[in-house]
Amino acid sequence: PHRDSFPLPHSLKFKHGLKIENDLLFDVANCGAGFSLTEHNTNARKTSSNGVWYSCRIGNVGWSRGSHYWSIRIQDRGPGGHELLGIINGNADMSATGRLGDSTNGFSYYVVNGNKLGFGAETGFTQAVIRNGDVIGILLDLEESTLTYFHNGHNLGSAFSKIPGHPDKIKYYPAIGFYEFGNSVRLVRTIV
Numbered sequence: 001p002h003r004d005s006f007p008l009p010h011s012l013k014f015k016h017g018l019k020i021e022n023d024l025l026f027d028v029a030n031c032g033a034g035f036s037l038t039e040h041n042t043n044a045r046k047t048s049s050n051g052v053w054y055s056c057r058i059g060n061v062g063w064s065r066g067s068h069y070w071s072i073r074i075q076d077r078g079p080g081g082h083e084l085l086g087i088i089n090g091n092a093d094m095s096a097t098g099r100l101g102d103s104t105n106g107f108s109y110y111v112v113n114g115n116k117l118g119f120g121a122e123t124g125f126t127q128a129v130i131r132n133g134d135v136i137g138i139l140l141d142l143e144e145s146t147l148t149y150f151h152n153g154h155n156l157g158s159a160f161s162k163i164p165g166h167p168d169k170i171k172y173y174p175a176i177g178f179y180e181f182g183n184s185v186r187l188v189r190t191i192v
Contacts, residue, residue: 003042005189006071006135009153013192017143021070022189024174027059030094035178042187043075049181052097055106056178057088062171067141070174071188074111074134081112083185084177085136087147087163089170100177107160108177109136109149116159118147125149126156135188140172 012018025041032054036047044056072085084100086108101108101117108117109125116125128151130136137150140163147160164170176185 003189004073004186005191006073006137007153007191008069009137009150009155011155012069012139015067018067018069020190020192021061021068021174023060024058024070024187025060026056026187030059030173031056032095032097039186043184044176044178044186045076045184046078046178046181051179053084053099053177053179054097055084055088055092055094055100055175057092057094057173057175059173062090062173063140063142064165064168064171065142067139067143069137069139069190071135071137071190072176073186073188074130074132074136075184075186076182077111077130077132078178078180078183080180081130082179083111083183084108084117085111085138085149085185086117086175086177087138087140087172088175089172100175104164106175107147107163108175109159111136118160125159126151128156137190138174140174142172
């Protein structure tokens with residue numbers, strides 16, 4: 001099937017050891033209630049209006065080492081833009097309610113206000129305004145313990161610089177969090 005694509009940010013073209021993650025798939029077994037996965041599990045949409053946060057993670061990969069980059073297109077922010085994009089570790093309960101980053105198991109970027117969530121706290125990060133159709137690039141560098149975000153190819157900066165890790169014990173997975181009915185994203189192929 002045809003996949004949506006977006007170019008790799010120029011600042012990353014020569015990053016040593018960077019792995020472009022173009023084969024990511026959402027996994028229904030690792031999604032909370034009310035998610036619909038379509039287009040071979042590359043699209044995720046919240047189909048319930050239950051007024052609670054649920055998360056969904058990628059099921060076919062997880063990393064404890066290396067530098068990884070992937071892209072997500074915002075298809076529908078919903079009425080308020082209550083979407084979270086980030087990572088979650090293998091200790092997270094994907095059936096539980098709550099925002100991605102409200103516990104020590106996850107870290108995320110909040111589309112509605114540009115804040116970051118991690119270590120159980122929400123703090124300011126960027127003033128970027130995210131709209132439907134925009135692409136958010138995510139760089140997880142487990143060698144540097146950083147999580148960096150890009151908006152339509154422009155570097156927003158490192159949201160987190162002390163991602164906890166242990167190469168043999170902690171594995172991280174790309175993840176999203178939705179609150180509102182209709183929230184929708186699509187995994188995008190990154191072109192080098």
